[in-house]
Amino acid sequence: MNDINLEKLRVNRGAHAAPKKRRSSNTRTWIIAGATLAIIVYALLPKPTAIQATQVVSAWPSQQYQVLNATGYVVAQRKAAVAPKGTGRVEWIGVSEGDVVKEGVVLARLESRDVAASYQAASANRQVAEAAVTSAENEMQDADRNLDRTTLLFNKRLLSVLNLQDAKSRKARVAASLKSSQASLAAARANEQLAKTNLDSTQMVAPFDGTVLSRSANVGDIVTPLASAADAKGAVLLIADLNSLEVDADVSESSLAQIKMGQPCEIVLDAYPDRRYRAEVRIIAPTVNRASATVTAKVRFLDRDPDVLPDMSARVAFLSQAVNADQQKPVMAVSPTAIVEGEGGSHVFQIGADGRAHAVAVQVGAVLGGVRAVSGNLKVGDALVLAPGSKMSDGDRIKLADAP
Template sequence: MILGNIVSDENRTTAVRAAKPDNTRLDWTVQSSYLEGVGYQQGPRRRMTLTRTAAAVAAAIVIAALGSAFDDGDGARAAPPQAPPGVPVEARPVQIGPLSDVIAAVGTLISNESVMLRPEISGRVEGIHFVEGAPVRQHALLVTLDDAIVAAELADARASLELSKRNFERARELFRQRAGTERTLDESKSKLDSDQAKVELALARQSKTRITAPFDGILGLRRVSVGDFVNAGDDLVNIESIDPIKIDFRVPERSLALIATGQAIDITVDAFPGRTFRGEIYALDPQIDPAGRSVAMRARITNRDGLLRPGLFARVSVIVSNRAQAITVPEQAIIPFGTDRYVFRVIDGVAKRTKVTLGVRRQGAVEVVDGLNADDVVVTAGQLKLKDGAPVTVLAPPPES
């Protein structure tokens, strides 16, 4: 009876081993109750059998769990992990084009010729014969002064001259006849010359009542009106010759060796943004300013349309040399590091840190004289997040406003 129970219990234990548990833990309390219910007395050997059985079940559960971790539900293996995305950046191709080495300066435009017309004699303004701000030709009559007094002085001088001529003729005839002295002849000759000079003086004074343009130019604003009494030296009107127009500017003394007469310059003025005017240096001051350590120079600029006016502030670029195929990049592409400068080139989706040598600067751009090729693409935004060899994703440039 006892042997039959043992066999029956072994069959049941085998059934327990074959059964797959519904959960990951075996309820040992339930199993023990079941064995006790059939009259099975646990001993050391039976307890060892049950421990081995539990270990086998736990191992099966672990293996099943690991297998499910690599199963996507359809029996297929999971896809390999994707590569991390590149750092988002903006990039642009380098620019190729003509570029000039220049020396920057500032200056002031001045007239080619400029004068303030002033009377040389006093008198009342009798007539004004010009329109303010209008062009005028050389020798054109501009202002007339009342010449009544001057005319009377001229008539008196001419009368005295006629008398002096007759007296001189008498004295000379008497001297020939040895009836007059040489002293009388000399005195009459001196009086004749003096009266002749008075006539010429009166004629000159009369001519000063007519004020004319000394050169072709443009008239300014008049300072007088008809009927005004003016003294010698009072302002009447200014006249300016502005084609060509000149510009005075200074450059540091260290640049003197790079500049010579005949050298080209470009100027820009705030009055005409976006326009550049070409000129030529024609004079250098032989003396260096000891206070500012600079040298003054003067250039001419063609001004046929009359746009440029005296007194305008101008930015000057003295052209030192020209290059037809210069490489330039946006200023924001340059990364300073100590005394060196770098850019990031984009090569096959990877950022390549490259040392560059810079040249001249222009508005928003800088020349690269060494380190880049004509077909390179450089990072212009987002480079502070990069390191050499980092993958990048080039974003579309933002729309221009």
Template sequence: MKKLLIVIVIILIIGTIAFVSFKDKKNEPKFRTDKVMRGDIEATVTATGTVNPVTTVLVGTQISGTIKNIYVDFNSPVNKGQVIAQIDDAQFTTKVRQAEANLESAKANIENARANIENLKARLNASKADIDKARVALTDVRTNLDRIKKLWEERLASQKDMDSSQNSYDSQIAQLKSTEATHDSNIAQLNAAEAQYKTSLAQVKQSEASLDTVRLDLEHTRILSPVNGIVVSRNVDVGQTVAASFQTPTLFNIAEDMTKMQIYSNISEADIGKIKVGQPVEFTVDAYPDTIFKGNVSEVRNAPITIQNVVTYDVVVKVDNSELRLKPGMTANVSISVSNRKDVLKIPNAALRFKPPEMQDKVTAREKDSGVWIIEDRKPKRIKAATGISDGNYTELISGDIKEGQELIVESLIKAKSQPQPRGPRMF
């Protein structure tokens, strides 16, 4: 009897537990809901980018040589015109001295050519005077020959006198020709001397140009900072040889102004139409995860960047860096504000995505429009809703029979019954 009583008690307890469980299960909520709220909403475009100085100058060398001294290092502040490195100038100093000697030699050649011209001009004047004298003498000899010849024809002069006069005449003609030949030679020598003088002038100009070139090379052994700024990177060491034969090697990177930075971010072609110059930007960097930095869009570039058939566009964001916390090369997580609304009704995005379990695989023309679901008589009921911008979590409600504080279904707590899978043919 006692055992029977115990069995009955146990059965009653089990029955009570089963009844309570069944009742709780029947009354448990079938859906999770969220309220419609009023507030501000902001649509953003997110991307990643790289922090860089607004202006970075690559400092190189125009000559080849060995680095003799380096006067700055990483993070060194520099001024425009400051010597930041020195290339060994020994060979360039020697070239300057050689070029100076060549110039002096060329100038000496000019003086020699000028003196030679003056000398030849004097000789030319002398030979011209000799020609004049020879012509006068020839005239006298010719007159005497004519006189002797006339006397000889009248047999008043001897043959000897005739021969002597003829010989004197022939000799004077030869003398005149010799004097004229000397004069012509002097003219030719003068022309050659004047040509040599012009050549010497050209050699002086060439020597001056060569001297200017080697002097410029000597100046280039002093590497100067072209701007005021900070050395971001140093790419050489003392004793290193730099070669400028094909392209200018980069020795230093100098950021002109680290108090102003910019971010180069890649925006997808789907979002680039939303980006406009002047839009506000917020971003974070891994170095300061709890700090939100601010900036503005300064440039939207038109050149497409295609990588594996994905098209993006460069967007440049200007940032104030007065505290010098941002460093070149940092990765920035960028959020660009493209639109915002003040004091509007906001629908949870989960409510727009919700669909009752039994309708998961059904799509009607009515449901292609934006709509949400509410609970009415313990059943879901669909309400049309016209929506606007979204911030990823909430979407602006433009119109619809929805009120602030109204509960919208965002998730079903009951899984839809799965369809039985068809069995395959039995194998024997």
């Protein structure tokens, strides 16, 4: 077998290494050149303008008439704690929180068996007294007839003077008995009325049309007018006329000259910040709270809303003039410094997601406090450039002033 020359089968790796090295060198050269070109282009581009941002907000036209703001709470002008006149144990409660009640309707009742028995006894005594008066009146009629007959016979000389005197004496005794019976009847009727009042006192009735706000006692609880006994309740129910709701607003003593009786107002409740309620000043308290140097102004609602409840927190804006329904609708508003006035009209610069400022044409309205009403292709919450300046144009690159 012939010998194989292994030297001829060996692979020369050195012949292929040199071309690979040349390709790697060329690639690095192009990468360095591209990066250098990018740096040069970036350096030649205009730098982003540092700006401050603001937002499109909601505002109300009534803000232009505000002269003073105050805070307070919703209260009911007519409110009553329903409690019994006497002490007793609650036997029945016929209403719950939120129920609407009418004046005179029985709301709760105390145990009244003993009081009812006293009333029945007083009623029976009154009936006995009435019977006694009836008997005495009959006796009086008989005495009158006897006196008339005796007088007639005496004038005919058929009876003596003694008989006439006896008839007159009998009439006097019967008359006295009748007066006594009538007095007893008056006393019996008074006792019956007292017993009836005591019985009625065990029933708690609504003093006016209203709504039950709370229940402070349950069936079986002992209630007393002064709540002096241990574990005793002073009142069973709390009711209020929700048609008499108003806001007690605390006005600074130094600002008292800016409000007056009947002044138009606008109420905003913390529970419903997007609603505005028309109102007016009903009364200004004639006293000053020395501790807080404030005066209480009672502002009544002009529009009834069942969602308004007592003790809600409220803000009151005292206005220079009344507002109509259209002025109670929110409008878009922006900071006045975000508006750019030009020959072609007014516009603002909206901050786009691409990091550029986009000009949006707007129609400018009234100044509403610290903002100005606008209308255009915007929505509440849009970010705008604050104080863009005259050199800014549509499409400029921007960044927030505090951004890196």
